[in-house]
Amino acid sequence: MAGYISEAVIKRLPAYYRHLKELEAEGVTQISSKGLGERMDFTASQVRQDINCFGGFGRQGYGYSVSELREHIGHIMGVDERHRMIILGAGNIGRAVALADSFPQNGFVTAAIFDSDPHKIGMQVDAMAVQDIAELKRYVEENAVDIAVLALPVSCAQQLAHEVYDYGIRGFWNFAPLDLKLPKDAAVVNVHLDEGLEVLSFRMKHSQP
Amino acid sequence: MAGYISEAVIKRLPAYYRHLKELEAEGVTQISSKGLGERMDFTASQVRQDINCFGGFGRQGYGYSVSELREHIGHIMGVDERHRMIILGAGNIGRAVALADSFPQNGFVTAAIFDSDPHKIGMQVDAMAVQDIAELKRYVEENAVDIAVLALPVSCAQQLAHEVYDYGIRGFWNFAPLDLKLPKDAAVVNVHLDEGLEVLSFRMKHSQP
DNA sequence: TAGATTGTTAATCGATTAACAATC
DNA sequence: TAGATTGTTAATCGATTAACAATC
Numbered sequence: 001m002a003g004y005i006s007e008a009v010i011k012r013l014p015a016y017y018r019h020l021k022e023l024e025a026e027g028v029t030q031i032s033s034k035g036l037g038e039r040m041d042f043t044a045s046q047v048r049q050d051i052n053c054f055g056g057f058g059r060q061g062y063g064y065s066v067s068e069l070r071e072h073i074g075h076i077m078g079v080d081e082r083h084r085m086i087i088l089g090a091g092n093i094g095r096a097v098a099l100a101d102s103f104p105q106n107g108f109v110t111a112a113i114f115d116s117d118p119h120k121i122g123m124q125v126d127a128m129a130v131q132d133i134a135e136l137k138r139y140v141e142e143n144a145v146d147i148a149v150l151a152l153p154v155s156c157a158q159q160l161a162h163e164v165y166d167y168g169i170r171g172f173w174n175f176a177p178l179d180l181k182l183p184k185d186a187a188v189v190n191v192h193l194d195e196g197l198e199v200l201s202f203r204m205k206h207s208q209p
Numbered sequence: 210m211a212g213y214i215s216e217a218v219i220k221r222l223p224a225y226y227r228h229l230k231e232l233e234a235e236g237v238t239q240i241s242s243k244g245l246g247e248r249m250d251f252t253a254s255q256v257r258q259d260i261n262c263f264g265g266f267g268r269q270g271y272g273y274s275v276s277e278l279r280e281h282i283g284h285i286m287g288v289d290e291r292h293r294m295i296i297l298g299a300g301n302i303g304r305a306v307a308l309a310d311s312f313p314q315n316g317f318v319t320a321a322i323f324d325s326d327p328h329k330i331g332m333q334v335d336a337m338a339v340q341d342i343a344e345l346k347r348y349v350e351e352n353a354v355d356i357a358v359l360a361l362p363v364s365c366a367q368q369l370a371h372e373v374y375d376y377g378i379r380g381f382w383n384f385a386p387l388d389l390k391l392p393k394d395a396a397v398v399n400v401h402l403d404e405g406l407e408v409l410s411f412r413m414k415h416s417q418p
Numbered sequence: 419t420a421g422a423t424t425g426t427t428a429a430t431c432g433a434t435t436a437a438c439a440a441t442c
Numbered sequence: 443t444a445g446a447t448t449g450t451t452a453a454t455c456g457a458t459t460a461a462c463a464a465t466c
Contacts, residue, residue, distance in 0.1 A: 008457065010411055014404035018386060032423060041388075044423090045459050052425060060424040061466040077407050078414035096305035102386070108406050147409065171413045173406065177227060177311070179250075187412035189405045195223035196398045197317050197382065198286050200356065202219055203396035204380045205287035217433065241447060253447090254435050261449060269448040270442040 005053045005076075012050060013077055015040060020070035032063035083108045085147040085173070086139070088160055090115035090123065090130045093175050094151030098125045108147070112139060133160075140167040147171035154178050214262045214285075221259060222286055224249060229279035241272035292317045292380070294356040295348070297369055299324035299332065299339045302384050303360030307334045317356070321348060342369075349376040356380035363387050 019040055023031060033047040040047075051058065051069070054076055058064045074080050085103075087094045090113050097103065098110050113125055116133040123130045131139065139145075148164045150157050150172060157176035165172075165182055172188045174180050177195075180188050228249055232240060242256040249256075260267065260278070263285055267273045283289050294312075296303045299322050306312065307319050322334055325342040332339045340348065348354075357373045359366050359381060366385035374381075374391055381397045383389050386404075389397050 005415075006457075010408060013411065014401065014407040015388075017407065018404070034423080043459060045461090046457090048424070048426090049458075056425055058424055059466060060464070061422045063423065076411065076414075078410040079407055081410075083406075083410060092305040092308045096301040099301045102403055103406065106403055106406070108410075146413065170416070171409055173409055179224075185416055187409055187416050189409040189412070191400075191402065191405055192223065193400065194311055194315055195227070196400055197292075197312065197315070198223040198226065198288055199219060200380055200382055200396055200398040201287040201290075201292060201317075202222065202285065203398070204355065205285075206214075207379070207394055207396050215433075243447080252435060254437090255433090257448070257450090258434075265449055267448050268442060269440070270446045272447065 009050050009053050012042075013073055016050070017070065017073050017077065017079070020066055020073065023066045024070060029066055030063050031066055033058070035063070079107055081107065083146045083171070084111045084144055085109065085149050086111055086136075086145050086164075086169075087113040087149040087151055088115075088133070088136075088164070089149075089151035089153075090117075090120045090125060091151060094149070095125050097149055097151065098128065110149075111143060111145060114139075136164070137167055140164065140169065145169055147173055150174040150176050150180075152176050218259050218262050221251075222282055225259070226279060226282050226286065226288070229275055229282065232275045233279060238275055239272050240275055242267070244272070288316055290316065292355045293320045293353055294318065294358050294382070295320055295345075295354050295373075295378075296322040296358040296360055297324075297342070297345075297373070298360035298362075299326075299329045299334060300360060303358070304334050306358055306360065307337065319358075320352060320354060323348075345373070346376055349373065349378065354378055356382055359383040359385055359389075361385050 019036065033044040033051070037044040037047045051064070054072070057068065057072070085108055087098050087110055094113060098113050103110070110128070112131055113128050114131050114133045114136055115121060120130050121132045146169070148161070148169050148171070150161055152160060154176050157174065157178060158180060161172055161174070161180050161182060165186055170186050172180060172182065172186060174188060174190045175193070177192055179190055182188060228245065242253040246253040246256045260273070263281070266277065266281070294317055296307050296319055303322060307322050312319070319337070321340060322337055323340050323342045323345055324330060329339050330341045355378070357370070357378050357380070359370060361369060363385050366383065366387060367389060370381055370383070370389050370391060374395055379395050381389060381391065381395060383397060383399045384402070386401055388399055391397060
């Protein structure tokens, strides 16, 4: 049993969570580090090390309870709590995030969507109307918001991120192709879709046929 | 000068490429490992090690030519070539990818979009009409396609990926929440958006204010 | 009990950082 | 030339894997 969870482990937690959910759905109630490792392409040793970062509750000779482990990891990640998001930018990506079912299914609910383009303001996206970004400050002050989704051009993403940081938001899911610079009590996840394609291109070019 | 490029370096290449493009746009023609490192939050030592994986062409006492380095990294990643993509699934994500400007700007062009839902077939997305997935085989045989973008439900992503693999496609950009299993000459990049949100949730929960 | 499997410590492997001679 | 900065080797750090006593 240990305290510190390394960045490498943090990035694996969602995969554990996903596989454990799948196992639950398949009716599997118990699994060993060996079994889970085979399923996830990890060594049994790594599975045990990872799980022991946040408390040992396997049983020797038996393994782990699937539901117990799933619940525990979900709790560590905070996905047992509800998160409220606002989307900044009603372009293709902003709208796709607003319309996706999977995020609210996992507790990440879109509360509002904003844009500065007069052509987009008032547009209906799901059950929401796109609001004028000028209303942003008022909205955040009047409503509980956890996460800002930045679906904006590079040119304004950094500035707007700082603005909503000043309004008190501390979670940032950034789709603009830059690395946000924010005070260190802000949590940021950058999603660089373009970079993923570039990595794919590299792998295609360098894979031996 | 060395041959092998580790996974860790590969994942950093797009960031180098992005920063070098920015520097070029700013009119900077020369930069040292120290300067580039500061800009990217890397140590100068790491920058030099990374760049030396694929051939040393800095100059002592001077640094690196921004445009030469950018071009070279672009070539290594293969983004100086054009890629043709087909999108499988015309839901929110599939359409957002089809409509985005940034991918074609980087040489990744969407050639066609497919779905099996009769309500979606024929629908106009950008300049393309959504085609019946039954036409997929014929289409791939008649057109040069590099990359399949999987914007499908989990339930059919794996099966369809294998199908297009059999048609000869070797690049897969997967948005479905599963890890594709394909023969090892296939190049796969998984984009697990849900997992990014879960990591964000973790960081928000565990950041010290 | 015997077999299975954990939690944990030790060994290995790989990636990052530091150091410095070579040289522009 | 003197100063700056590379390419590269060596040192450090962290993450993964192996091993095994404890125990269900």
